Amino acid sequence: MKKFDKERVLVAVAGPVIAIVLAIVLTSVVLLASGKNPIEPYVLMLQQLPYSDIQVLIINQASLYYIAAIAVALGFRMNLFNIGVDGQYRLAAVMTAVVGAHVALPGVLQIPLLLIVAMATGAFWAGIAGVLKVTRGVSEVVATIMLNSIATAVIGYVTLTDVWGVQVGDNVTTGVMKKSGWFPGINLGSDVGEIYGLVFLAVVLGIGYWVVLNRTRFGFDLRATGASETAAAASGVDAKRMVLVSMLISGAIAGLAGLPLLLGDTHTYSLSFPAGLGFTAIGIALLGRNNPGGIALAALLWAFLDKASPALDYATPVAYDKEIATIMQGLIVFAVVISYEAVRQWGLRRQQKRVGAELAAAAAQNTKKEVAA
Amino acid sequence: MSTATIAKPQAKQPGRGGRRMSLPVLLLVIAGVLVLTSIVRLITGADGITSVGQMSTALQLAVPIGLAGLGGLWAERAGVVNIGLEGMMILGTWFGAWAGYQWGPWVGIAFGIIGGALGAVLHAVATVTFNVNHIVSGVALNILALGVTRYLSKFTFADAPQGSTKQSPPIDSLGEFSIPGLSDWLNTLNGKHWFLVSDIAGLLGGLVTDLSPLTVIAVALVPLTWWVLWRTAFGLRLRSCGENPVAAESLGVNVYKYKYIAVIISGGFAGLGGAFLSIVASNVYLDGQTAGRGYIGLAAMIFGNWMPGGLALGAGLFGYTDSLNLRGGTTNVHALILLVAILLVFGAGYLAWRKKYVPAVVTVVVAALMFLWYTSTNEVPRQLVTATPYLVTLLVLSLSAQKLRMPKADGLPYRKGQGK
Numbered sequence: 001m002k003k004f005d006k007e008r009v010l011v012a013v014a015g016p017v018i019a020i021v022l023a024i025v026l027t028s029v030v031l032l033a034s035g036k037n038p039i040e041p042y043v044l045m046l047q048q049l050p051y052s053d054i055q056v057l058i059i060n061q062a063s064l065y066y067i068a069a070i071a072v073a074l075g076f077r078m079n080l081f082n083i084g085v086d087g088q089y090r091l092a093a094v095m096t097a098v099v100g101a102h103v104a105l106p107g108v109l110q111i112p113l114l115l116i117v118a119m120a121t122g123a124f125w126a127g128i129a130g131v132l133k134v135t136r137g138v139s140e141v142v143a144t145i146m147l148n149s150i151a152t153a154v155i156g157y158v159t160l161t162d163v164w165g166v167q168v169g170d171n172v173t174t175g176v177m178k179k180s181g182w183f184p185g186i187n188l189g190s191d192v193g194e195i196y197g198l199v200f201l202a203v204v205l206g207i208g209y210w211v212v213l214n215r216t217r218f219g220f221d222l223r224a225t226g227a228s229e230t231a232a233a234a235s236g237v238d239a240k241r242m243v244l245v246s247m248l249i250s251g252a253i254a255g256l257a258g259l260p261l262l263l264g265d266t267h268t269y270s271l272s273f274p275a276g277l278g279f280t281a282i283g284i285a286l287l288g289r290n291n292p293g294g295i296a297l298a299a300l301l302w303a304f305l306d307k308a309s310p311a312l313d314y315a316t317p318v319a320y321d322k323e324i325a326t327i328m329q330g331l332i333v334f335a336v337v338i339s340y341e342a343v344r345q346w347g348l349r350r351q352q353k354r355v356g357a358e359l360a361a362a363a364a365q366n367t368k369k370e371v372a373a
Numbered sequence: 374m375s376t377a378t379i380a381k382p383q384a385k386q387p388g389r390g391g392r393r394m395s396l397p398v399l400l401l402v403i404a405g406v407l408v409l410t411s412i413v414r415l416i417t418g419a420d421g422i423t424s425v426g427q428m429s430t431a432l433q434l435a436v437p438i439g440l441a442g443l444g445g446l447w448a449e450r451a452g453v454v455n456i457g458l459e460g461m462m463i464l465g466t467w468f469g470a471w472a473g474y475q476w477g478p479w480v481g482i483a484f485g486i487i488g489g490a491l492g493a494v495l496h497a498v499a500t501v502t503f504n505v506n507h508i509v510s511g512v513a514l515n516i517l518a519l520g521v522t523r524y525l526s527k528f529t530f531a532d533a534p535q536g537s538t539k540q541s542p543p544i545d546s547l548g549e550f551s552i553p554g555l556s557d558w559l560n561t562l563n564g565k566h567w568f569l570v571s572d573i574a575g576l577l578g579g580l581v582t583d584l585s586p587l588t589v590i591a592v593a594l595v596p597l598t599w600w601v602l603w604r605t606a607f608g609l610r611l612r613s614c615g616e617n618p619v620a621a622e623s624l625g626v627n628v629y630k631y632k633y634i635a636v637i638i639s640g641g642f643a644g645l646g647g648a649f650l651s652i653v654a655s656n657v658y659l660d661g662q663t664a665g666r667g668y669i670g671l672a673a674m675i676f677g678n679w680m681p682g683g684l685a686l687g688a689g690l691f692g693y694t695d696s697l698n699l700r701g702g703t704t705n706v707h708a709l710i711l712l713v714a715i716l717l718v719f720g721a722g723y724l725a726w727r728k729k730y731v732p733a734v735v736t737v738v739v740a741a742l743m744f745l746w747y748t749s750t751n752e753v754p755r756q757l758v759t760a761t762p763y764l765v766t767l768l769v770l771s772l773s774a775q776k777l778r779m780p781k782a783d784g785l786p787y788r789k790g791q792g793k
Contacts, residue, residue: 150763152760156756286513323523323524327520329520330513337499337509338505
């Protein structure tokens with residue numbers, strides 16, 4: 001690395017900042033249009049932040065988002081759209097819950113077993129789309145969307161009471177997992193709550209993502225395929241193999257996304273398990289520019305909006321609708337993609353101008369020399 | 374869009390790969406499937422699979438999928454991938470219901486179209502003006518549409534009589550009609566359970582019984598789209614933007630303008646599909662009413678090889694498998710397993726004739742397994758019925774994706790003057 005490049009940092013920071021400012025302005029417009037105070041909801045949400053129980057909720061939720069977003073980002077880096085993270089994550093959670101409820105090994109073996117089950121299920125589900133793309137040329141976007149819906153049906157079948165389901169009141173669950181599979185969390189007292197132990201899994205995955213992408217041959221091939229497929233093929237990268245392998249890895253990571261919650265808190269899969277995580281993760285991966293650090297910030301922002309917004313419904317004297325947070329999330333994604341693209345083009349033009357100016361200066365100097373000689 | 378990145382469908386053997394199914398062959402295949410269905414119906418006694426009621430339900434379920442598919446067709450023919458169809462449909466359901474319960478169903482339909490088009494404007498700004506990746510923009514639109522409609526419902530439907538935050542007040546019906554005489558006659562014919570005749574009567578009867586005016590309009594939009602896109606100068610220019618925008622530009626076509634028009638029309642179609650859901654298919658707006666139909670519409674369009682006719686066929690297929698869900702699904706799908714097994718045997722024969730022996734053997738084994746499954750059970754689990762449309766999509770795409778040809782510049786970024 002030569003020197004600290006001011007231009008690059010400017011371009012990298014301008015995108016997200018413009019995006020978030022734009023999203024806040026637009027959300028305020030929505031609030032104004034619906035006859036509400038355009039500033040107060042932000043204040044109310046920010047006031048939630050100092051409470052440690054809210055902080056714990058945010059960190060826990062962010063860990064789920066983070067893992068799922070890493071799965072999405074891996075595909076994005078090579079222009080592979082794994083829209084199926086949602087199905088992969090839910091199916092993996094169900095299978096892990098079922099195995100956890102029926103197999104009882106000592107904890108040292110049980111937890112790795114559960115992790116492997118989750119990864120294998122996720123990879124298998126994503127692998128179907130990968131195989132179809134490589135062998136039959138089916139667009140992975142359509143295939144993974146179909147697989148999401150099929151996963152819903154499979155989960156419905158698996159949770160039938162005459163298969164593996166257990167009826168608890170109105171809810172259908174997969175039965176409580178054996179104690180050895182529970183992953184201990186960090187208890188911060190009864191009124192604050194517990195941070196999931198597997199939050200560290202998210203951290204490890206983030207570091208692993210960075211190392212693999214930036215420090216291994218596979219990562220280089222992956223990024224090369226994403227940047228220019230023809231150039232990658234010319235330098236000997238097998239595109240089909242890359243598609244299949246990255247789809248499998250992406251699915252395996254997606255499979256892990258539900259585990260912090262499953263092993264750390266619910267210990268069973270039920271109808272109330274969060275759905276739509278995979279789609280949220282797409283927005284988070286975009287906001288974080290597929291960069292492990294950026295995704296972490298994006299996941300925290302998203303989790304903050306999720307966990308601080310319910311307070312809006314109970315705010316006094318004027319209550320706000322917590323759905324405003326959802327609108328804001330949608331607007332952020334839009335603002336992000338547009339501002340990134342606009343800033344990128346602006347940066348390109350700046351660069352071209354600068355290079356042009358340098359070349360012109362050099363040419364002017366040459367002619368001067370010629371004149372002098 | 375992403376199909377092309379790895380597996381170029383028509384890259385190999387341009388001579389043989391260019392074969393297209395001619396109309397007589399297609400009709401023959403359809404007739405063959407009909408005969409087989411009839412045989413299966415006689416063997417299994419599952420008369421439901423070709424009853425008038427079944428077909429009528431299938432048509433009603435096919436319409437929103439077909440409208441979404443038409444929306445996708447317009448956008449993709451101009452080179453813009455539209456995965457935001459789902460979001461545009463959601464906007465259509467909400468706007469349709471919001472205007473519909475206040476000012477009547479027809480105004481509701483108009484507002485549904487406007488709602489979808491509004492979402493499309495956003496998609497067009499992002500993809501055409503700012504060159505954002507089309508799939509990314511579409512996904513963002515889907516997230517945004519969901520949030521917007523939920524937020525708006527709180528303001529509008531929550532305070533309205535019989536409404537709640539998740540449901541709109543009821544909307545007046547557009548009315549239904551059957552073609553007099555013909556409908557009754559076909560219904561009686563269908564009731565006789567004769568070989569083939571009753572099945573054809575069921576199929577046709579479904580097309581003339583309990584029709585909504587909007588269904589008729591939607592069906593008419595399929596040939597209309599074909600005529601506009603393939604028989605007018607406007608359509609030629611629009612398609613040229615999807616095939617080769619640089620060439621179009623060199624001939625004086627304003628590519629941006631055509632892309633904008635195409636995407637906005639696309640949103641209008643998706644919005645109309647959404648309005649159909651909230652006004653005709655049920656009479657209220659419900660949270661989550663679209664249930665992924667925008668995505669299915671996109672799949673139907675790909676299944677139909679980016680052509681209106683194929684798209685209609687795909688939508689019909691999805692509508693039919695979907696309708697099995699509502700009407701005696703578990704036994705009917707069970708009967709269809711036998712149909713699939715028989716079709717697979719034919720497929721194996723075809724593969725063997727083409728001297729592809731390994732795939733042929735695999736197909737025979739799969740057919741045998743299906744047959745075994747059919748004989749060893751009496752019903753299939755309800756969840757399989759739910760998953761059937763999606764499984765069929767995957768199956769059909771994996772069989773046909775190699776022969777599909779999407780617009781050449783579909784999903785690619787375009788800047789004015791990039792070809793210079």
